[in-house]
Amino acid sequence: MSVYIPDPVIRRLPAYHRYFKELDAQKQIYVSSSDLAVKMGLTASQIRQDVSAFGGTGLQGCGYPVKEMRLHIEKLLGIHRPQRMIIMGAGNLGCALARYSVFSQERFSIAGAFDTSLDVIGHFVGNVEVQSVEHLEDFLKEHPVDIAVLTLPAEAAQPAAERLYAYGIRGFWNFAPVDLLLPKDAAVVNVHLDESLELLSYRMQNPSNW
Amino acid sequence: MSVYIPDPVIRRLPAYHRYFKELDAQKQIYVSSSDLAVKMGLTASQIRQDVSAFGGTGLQGCGYPVKEMRLHIEKLLGIHRPQRMIIMGAGNLGCALARYSVFSQERFSIAGAFDTSLDVIGHFVGNVEVQSVEHLEDFLKEHPVDIAVLTLPAEAAQPAAERLYAYGIRGFWNFAPVDLLLPKDAAVVNVHLDESLELLSYRMQNPSNW
Numbered sequence: 032m033s034v035y036i037p038d039p040v041i042r043r044l045p046a047y048h049r050y051f052k053e054l055d056a057q058k059q060i061y062v063s064s065s066d067l068a069v070k071m072g073l074t075a076s077q078i079r080q081d082v083s084a085f086g087g088t089g090l091q092g093c094g095y096p097v098k099e100m101r102l103h104i105e106k107l108l109g110i111h112r113p114q115r116m117i118i119m120g121a122g123n124l125g126c127a128l129a130r131y132s133v134f135s136q137e138r139f140s141i142a143g144a145f146d147t148s149l150d151v152i153g154h155f156v157g158n159v160e161v162q163s164v165e166h167l168e169d170f171l172k173e174h175p176v177d178i179a180v181l182t183l184p185a186e187a188a189q190p191a192a193e194r195l196y197a198y199g200i201r202g203f204w205n206f207a208p209v210d211l212l213l214p215k216d217a218a219v220v221n222v223h224l225d226e227s228l229e230l231l232s233y234r235m236q237n238p239s240n241w
Numbered sequence: 242m243s244v245y246i247p248d249p250v251i252r253r254l255p256a257y258h259r260y261f262k263e264l265d266a267q268k269q270i271y272v273s274s275s276d277l278a279v280k281m282g283l284t285a286s287q288i289r290q291d292v293s294a295f296g297g298t299g300l301q302g303c304g305y306p307v308k309e310m311r312l313h314i315e316k317l318l319g320i321h322r323p324q325r326m327i328i329m330g331a332g333n334l335g336c337a338l339a340r341y342s343v344f345s346q347e348r349f350s351i352a353g354a355f356d357t358s359l360d361v362i363g364h365f366v367g368n369v370e371v372q373s374v375e376h377l378e379d380f381l382k383e384h385p386v387d388i389a390v391l392t393l394p395a396e397a398a399q400p401a402a403e404r405l406y407a408y409g410i411r412g413f414w415n416f417a418p419v420d421l422l423l424p425k426d427a428a429v430v431n432v433h434l435d436e437s438l439e440l441l442s443y444r445m446q447n448p449s450n451w
Contacts, residue, residue, distance in 0.1 A: 130333045131334065204437070218441055230252065231430040232320050
């Protein structure tokens with residue numbers, strides 16, 4: 032995709048995807064920007080701007096064609112093709128993510144899980160057996176993997192990410208409470224759970240401030 | 242706190258907290274905006290603006306006093322006081338969060354866990370026994386709870402949130418893939434894992450676009 036889409040619009044794209052997917056599941060054919068605005072808690076004008084920015088088109092008097100928009104957004108997001116993930120760190124969170132059904136509804140699958148602890152190596156999480164990280168390089172030579180899910184302690188995340196990058200992984204879904212330093216062609220999305228909870232705490236103290 | 246802090250600065254506050262906490266743990270007394278900028282991947286001028294917006298102060302020639310800043314941010318975030326959470330939905334993700342050690346390092350604790358499924362009621366997650374949601378109201382009469390963690394299926398989240406709001410809960414950490422509609426004095430922070438993964442997929446396809 033060569034079209035430039037502003038970052039705030041990109042960040043809203045997955046939410047647009049969710050709403051168009053829901054409408055499509057309900058067999059709705061068209062949706063107006065004002066109906067969508069109510070659902071999404073945005074203004075109709077914001078929605079028209081966003082849709083125009085990500086290259087969607089509506090039909091005067093009908094609104095946006097639901098299925099077409101859904102497919103357009105899926106292509107933009109790259110989720111029209113299957114993607115394989117490995118779990119790095121098979122602790123509580125890693126195992127929960129490995130078993131998380133939401134991903135399999137989309138085209139994400141878990142190809143493997145790795146840990147350093149003998150307590151978990153050999154155990155199954157979901158459909159995969161936890162392997163020793165010593166087998167990581169060999170595994171990646173044989174299995175194409177798109178995304179590494181880092182559910183590792185803070186201090187282990189950066190070295191693991193560097194190693195995975197060296198083995199060719201370019202997608203990092205990082206749950207460790209650190210900011211990864213990787214070359215520009217690596218894509219990193221952080222899920223910093225502790226920070227998210229702190230933000231909630233802030234908003235609870237300042238209910239009118241957002 | 243009556244000071245108005247712009248939302249983008251608020252969103253960065255937890256990251257500032259993390260860095261000042263790390264520096265404090267390393268017994269560093271002062272940090273300059275330029276050193277902090279390198280660590281955080283921001284510019285020094287951005288950091289000076291942010292710190293000024295959230296009411297921090299530095300010492301000319303020394304930088305920011307680490308411990309003082311840490312405490313100031315903790316107070317702003319409201320994490321200087323203990324906060325009690327309940328887990329709504331003791332599936333994989335709910336259990337993983339109940340056992341997640343990061344929270345207990347801060348002053349968040351798990352007071353209870355609730356589910357509708359007989360398969361999990363009576364089981365322990367971390368230190369708490371999963372109870373039937375039928376006991377929720379009585380539980381909340383006896384135990385002060387600040388935050389509900391919603392690790393429920395999409396369709397169950399909104400009714401559960403309304404019920405919890407009616408029982409007096411005002412903080413909602415929502416992992417269900419829906420946007421909750423609640424009165425203005427409720428604080429909601431969403432962790433939409435599927436959307437986060439879709440954003441990663443986008444960035445992998447468009448490595449130069451962010």
